[in-house]
Amino acid sequence: MPRLFDDSAMAVAAHILTAGPISRADAARDLHFSPASLTRLVRPLIDGGLVGDRAVGASLTGMGRPTRLLEFADRDHRFVGVNITKTRVHAVVVDCRATVTNSFDMPLADTGTRTVSSVVRQAILRCVRECSPTDPARAASGVRGIGISLGGTVREGTAIRSRFLGWSEVPLVALLDLPSELPTPLLVNDVEALTELERWFGLGGESGNFVLATVGAGIGHGVVHGRRSVTSPVSGYGMTSHLPLLGVSGMCQYGHQGCADGALTTASVLARARMGRSNIALDARPSTLDELVEMADGGDVACQRTIEGFGAALAVYVQVVCNSAMVTDVVLDGELVTLLDSVWARTFRQQIGDFRGPHLPPLDVHLRSGRFERWAQAAATTAIIQWLTHGVEETVGASHEHPLPAQP
Numbered sequence: 001m002p003r004l005f006d007d008s009a010m011a012v013a014a015h016i017l018t019a020g021p022i023s024r025a026d027a028a029r030d031l032h033f034s035p036a037s038l039t040r041l042v043r044p045l046i047d048g049g050l051v052g053d054r055a056v057g058a059s060l061t062g063m064g065r066p067t068r069l070l071e072f073a074d075r076d077h078r079f080v081g082v083n084i085t086k087t088r089v090h091a092v093v094v095d096c097r098a099t100v101t102n103s104f105d106m107p108l109a110d111t112g113t114r115t116v117s118s119v120v121r122q123a124i125l126r127c128v129r130e131c132s133p134t135d136p137a138r139a140a141s142g143v144r145g146i147g148i149s150l151g152g153t154v155r156e157g158t159a160i161r162s163r164f165l166g167w168s169e170v171p172l173v174a175l176l177d178l179p180s181e182l183p184t185p186l187l188v189n190d191v192e193a194l195t196e197l198e199r200w201f202g203l204g205g206e207s208g209n210f211v212l213a214t215v216g217a218g219i220g221h222g223v224v225h226g227r228r229s230v231t232s233p234v235s236g237y238g239m240t241s242h243l244p245l246l247g248v249s250g251m252c253q254y255g256h257q258g259c260a261d262g263a264l265t266t267a268s269v270l271a272r273a274r275m276g277r278s279n280i281a282l283d284a285r286p287s288t289l290d291e292l293v294e295m296a297d298g299g300d301v302a303c304q305r306t307i308e309g310f311g312a313a314l315a316v317y318v319q320v321v322c323n324s325a326m327v328t329d330v331v332l333d334g335e336l337v338t339l340l341d342s343v344w345a346r347t348f349r350q351q352i353g354d355f356r357g358p359h360l361p362p363l364d365v366h367l368r369s370g371r372f373e374r375w376a377q378a379a380a381t382t383a384i385i386q387w388l389t390h391g392v393e394e395t396v397g398a399s400h401e402h403p404l405p406a407q408p
């Protein structure tokens, strides 16, 4: 498995974080270091208090003999993650391995900057309180980082543009006016954050090359090669939102006939089912994805054909994006992946291999829950990465300034 960082100290710390508790022998093998090099690299992390080695367990490479395991020392490290959608703010508290310990969401009355910044502020402060419910006075001290994500282009705490929120040039982090004892929040693009969650704590642990694709209010994708996220000046613009898709007849807000946005977003899927029913229906159903599936199962042919069409269009989209990105693993997430549980979406599985040469390995599809909590967990992950990077820089920098005596 490729390392998460080229830098040796960073790579060791990141591996202990993502794969720990882990023996020195196993970490050395995984990272292709000699045991002596690994010991040298770990020492400042232990001396600086970032990594502990008190726990005892079995080493995979040491014939199962008991040995000291490396792991992150302080289990009380907490991170806050917040995701902003058009109608709700989702918030989580996670530990340093992005495991969710608290989760909740709050409604948004509108997407005005005053409303959103007020609700995000309340959500963050509630998360901080929940980090230490028995001792609120000390709660802030356990929060090592805060990540906030939204759909759109962001830069240094400012939302440059968000179609979903109707924002341009909104200095969100400054508007939050958080207490000074809290870390400054990191504002990130939601799909980029989700890609980081998978790269560090998800599929990245098994595969260094994959695409993450999301279908929901919008369409987004991230590419990971050699366990590095592909970054670009046009990240956050939804580069595959308007990809033309074979066999698709829907239309998007820009008038594109047959693009991904016109076929694969929640609004376009529901609108297609309603349009099919409009000749005879006296109501405006379906209005939700659950209702769409319920009506399809109940015999509504327009709803059945809509879900079949969604499955087929998603199969085309995934093949185009994965083949262009030269990967054979894809993580699928976003609220619309729940439609794939429906029997009417079997078109997806049936057609996912339609456009592959005979010698190309099959596509491996990794379905995620589509729950909004994942987006908040992903935002928190970006704060974990920032905290770890700073922590290692400080620790290793300090050990350079005060060299330790040589150990036998």
Ligand SMILES: [Zn+2]
Binding pocket: 241, 242, 252, 253, 254, 255, 256, 259, 260, 261, 262
């Ligand atoms: Zn379009």
